[in-house]
Amino acid sequence: MYHPLSGKCVMANENNTLEASDCLNRSKWSYTGDESPIWLMGTSLCLNVVGDGLPVIISSDCSSNQSTWRVVLDSKLHIAARDAQGRSLCLESNPFNSNIILTRECLCLNDDDSLCNESPPQIQWFTLISRFILTYSVCALAWFSRDSGIHEPASPTFAKTKNVPYYDAS
Incomplete structure (x- = not known):
């Protein structure tokens, strides 16, 4: 599961909650x-x-409404479930506040949504993608140097020197 705004993947942690993490340590x-x-x-x-x-x-209770998820058709990027009160809540990761993944009322699903003014909808955008696609999309966007800890932009020349895949759309 991938969060495009942060460029991070979803990982189950030792507290049985979810957090945004680098995609090398993601959960499947x-x-x-x-x-x-x-x-x-x-x-x-x-x-x-x-x-x-x-x-x-993360729970063993996988037959209740609280464990039934759907991709919201309006955006195709919101993933929602209903809480015990029947409210539809979306996954949310705000990389500016914390790495913990929460659920909140879904943002910006219709034109008159007042919540659009409070937070950008991208904090609730998640997508389920395969490992192959994720590996290539992460490598094509940037390369992280473990030695220097610096993000360097991907380019055909840089990709060759680091032996990482690069896709040139031009």
Whole structure:
């Protein structure tokens, strides 16, 4: 699971909550489609919504409404589930505040949404993508030097010297 705004992936942590992390240490997820759980691969655990503004938890309760997720059709980038009160809440990662992934009321799904003025909808954009696509998209955007800790822009010349894939769309 990938968060485009931060360029990070979703990882299950030791507290059974989710956090945005570099994509090398991401957790692997399985999702069969709308109105189904999002499973932590290799386990019998899935994502559960607790409430508005609260962290998403990883739980063995995978048959309740709180573990039933859907991709919101209006944006195709919001992933939502219903809390115990029946409110539809979206995954949210605000990289400016914390790495913890929460659920909140979905932002900017219609033209008269007053929440659009409070926060950009991109903090709630997530996508489920395959490892192959993720590996290439991350490498094509930038390269992280473990030695210097500096992000350097990807380019055909730079990619050759670092032996990383590069896609030139021009």
